[in-house]
Amino acid sequence: MSALLNIEGITGGYSVQKPVLHDVSFTVHTNEIVGLIGLNGAGKSTTIKHVLGLMEPSKGSIALNGRTFVEDPEAYRQALSFIPETPILYEELNLWEHLQLAAMAYGIDEDVFERRAQELLKTFRMEKMKRWFPSHFSKGMRQKVMIMCAFLVDPELYVVDEPFVGLDPVAIQSLLDRMTEMKANGAGILMSTHILTTAEKYCDRFVLLHDGVLKMKGTLEELQQQAGMPGQSLDDIYIAVTKEGSE
Amino acid sequence: MSPEKLWGERVQAFWDTAFRYLRLIGNSGFMFALYILVLVGSYYYSTFLEWLPETFPVVFILAAVFSLLLTRSPVRTFLKEGDLVFLLPLEMRLRSYFRASVLYSAAFQTAGIVVLMVVLSPLFLDRISSDGSYWFYTVALLALAKLWNSACRWAEYRLQDTKTRDMHVWLRLIVNAVFTFLLFQAAPLYFTLIVLAAMVFVYKFYYEPLLSKHRVKWQQVLEMEERLLTTFYRMANMFTDVPHIKGTVKERRWISRWVDRLPYRRQSVFTFMYAKAFIRARDYFGIYIRLTTAAAVFIYASPNVWLAFGLLFLFIFMTGQQLLTLYFHFDTKALPDLYPLPHGLKRSSFLTLVEQLLLVQTVVSAVMLFVFHTAWLPFALGLLAGSGFTLWYVRQQLNTKLKLK
Known part of the structure; x- marks a missing residue:
């Protein structure tokens, strides 16, 4: 089975002399959620920027559906949507206009947009805020707008950066339910997070980054085997692996 | 201390x-x-x-x-x-x-x-x-x-x-x-x-x-x-680009409805963003209205037809300077870069919007020239040369600004 997202030996960062990532390879398939795990500064965000096509690797390649960003930027961008860690909103657009803009940019049919948008507003309990501007939103609400925009587009690949911070428990559950649903429908999801108990429950496979190097990858069982820690939780494995690295 | x-x-x-x-x-x-x-x-x-x-x-x-x-x-x-x-x-x-x-x-x-x-x-x-x-x-x-x-x-x-x-x-x-x-x-x-x-x-x-x-x-x-x-x-922002100023957003529902009439399609994305930002963000809209009104008042008060004619160009120039900074309005956001849209759409959408706004001002000024100075020649010349000047000047200025970045 060919992978949806295929990252092969990428080395990259803000400068060629001092790369942040060193020879990182992993894949995301359809119908799976891959957890990208690592400490602050491990290189998660840099990896995500490379996947989004915002940064170019100095070595290695990233292919989405078998094609790299340079080969066909529009098709590449069309196939993914991004939920950033810090919500990026347009201060001069209200909630509904954010959704409309996202739908227009990704070429979603107008009637599909209307239907999906209403549904999402209901799920995330934002129906009353349809005409609100971002300056009146809390951190959690801003995050919800980003999440709704991403689901509205319904892409093949979701790139999700630390989505749970600031969300209320109901919203976290809605988000997880949605992700599971999209996964069942055939989407691939790459999710970076620090909330390991949640990751353990929802992710099919994991990629552990430390100091820009890929330390481990695989299912929880595979990680337990590799670390020689059978039956242990992701939390324990993660701490053991990062400790090892600093010695 | x-x-x-x-x-x-x-x-x-x-x-x-x-x-x-x-x-x-x-x-x-x-x-x-x-x-x-x-x-x-x-x-x-x-x-x-x-x-x-x-x-x-x-x-x-x-x-x-x-x-x-x-x-x-x-x-x-x-x-x-x-x-x-x-x-x-x-x-x-x-x-x-x-x-x-x-x-x-x-x-x-x-x-x-x-x-x-x-x-x-x-x-x-x-x-x-x-x-x-x-x-x-x-x-x-x-x-x-x-x-x-x-x-x-x-x-x-x-x-x-x-x-x-x-x-x-x-x-x-x-x-x-x-x-x-x-x-x-x-x-x-x-x-x-x-x-x-x-x-x-x-x-x-x-x-x-x-x-x-x-x-x-x-x-x-x-x-x-x-x-x-x-x-x-x-x-300061009226004269030069000031990054990251916190400004209040005004909804201006009536005027922004005019933007909602844009056709729902990909090509409208940047026009939609820029037009909404023009109407609601910082004070682009206020400056545009004030300068257009000032142009009308100055043309009315000008004791000489050809002085009024010159003022028409001066005001297009001033308004253009103000509007062109809007181009960089979304530069701090990573989101527009991720949209699957053709390269160059942002630029062409922006140019069209600014040109339309300046052409409206040109028409208003030219009509003022005609009404208050009852002169056909400056009116016709103002309309033609003003439009020509707008089209040339907007492109030329945006290129200069982009080179400076």
Whole structure:
């Protein structure tokens, strides 16, 4: 089975002399959620920027559906949507206009947009805020707008950066339910997070980054085997692996 | 570090940034256009004074303007958001810091009053008092009144309740109105001095006790500081690009509905974003309306057809300078870069929008030319050359700006 997202030996960062990532390879398939795990500064965000096509690797390649960003930027961008860690909103657009803009940019049919948008507003309990501007939103609400925009587009690949911070428990559950649903429908999801108990429950496979190097990858069982820690939780494995690295 | 030293450093830091902007402002094309307008304006100033009818209520207008300028006495504290955490415990030791702020604000705003008085001096000498020394007395007394207002304003900021505070502002406005009316009526000086003495009395026995009775309301003081800083940056933004200014967004529902009429399709994405930003963000829309109105007024008031014709181009130039900064409005956001849209769509959408706006202004100006100067030739020429100039100039300027980035 060919992978949806295929990252092969990428080395990259803000400068060629001092790369942040060193020879990182992993894949995301359809119908799976891959957890990208690592400490602050491990290189998660840099990896995500490379996947989004915002940064170019100095070595290695990233292919989405078998094609790299340079080969066909529009098709590449069309196939993914991004939920950033810090919500990026347009201060001069209200909630509904954010959704409309996202739908227009990704070429979603107008009637599909209307239907999906209403549904999402209901799920995330934002129906009353349809005409609100971002300056009146809390951190959690801003995050919800980003999440709704991403689901509205319904892409093949979701790139999700630390989505749970600031969300209320109901919203976290809605988000997880949605992700599971999209996964069942055939989407691939790459999710970076620090909330390991949640990751353990929802992710099919994991990629552990430390100091820009890929330390481990695989299912929880595979990680337990590799670390020689059978039956242990992701939390324990993660701490053991990062400790090892600093010695 | 002593409070005085801290204050000095804060002022220094602000002016270092401010001077950099002022230099950019001085060199900008927009400023050049303003010089021309000022020159044209001053040339016709004396004509205007002669034309001004005897019955024109100069005293009332001057009293109204100056009492507003006196009442509105914000205090620049140079505080930063972090001070809420770090300086809060030192509040008791900051008396000299805040006193310096009040004196600085009063002095700065007095400078503005002096400039305005100089500009108005021909009118003043013509209609208020032909005695030059009385002009000096007036300026001196206005300066003292400014100091009083600044000190009172600072004391008012000790009050928690906004309504109570607003009430004080209204009362001060009444006092200032009486004071300035007496001044510009050229009433015997001792009348004015009696009002001034009453003001000092009110400060001593009412306002000053507030300072010891109530604590500094940091949150509100910080808000005031931020407002003043934003005003400065917004002013600077008229001449040059100021990144990251916090501005309020206004919904402007009626006009923004016009944008909702755009066809729902990919090609509309950037037009939608830019048009909404133009209408709601910062003050693009306000500036556009003001400049278009100013163009109409100047063309109407121009005593010469060909001068009016030249003004049409001057205003297209000025408005264009303002609108072109909108191009960089979304530069701090990563989101537009991720949209699966063809390269170049952003640029072409933006150019079309700005061209349309400037063409509307060209038509308005040309029609004004025709209506007030009943001349066919300048009208037709203005319409044609104005449109041509717009199309050429917008592209040329955007290219220059992009190269500078």
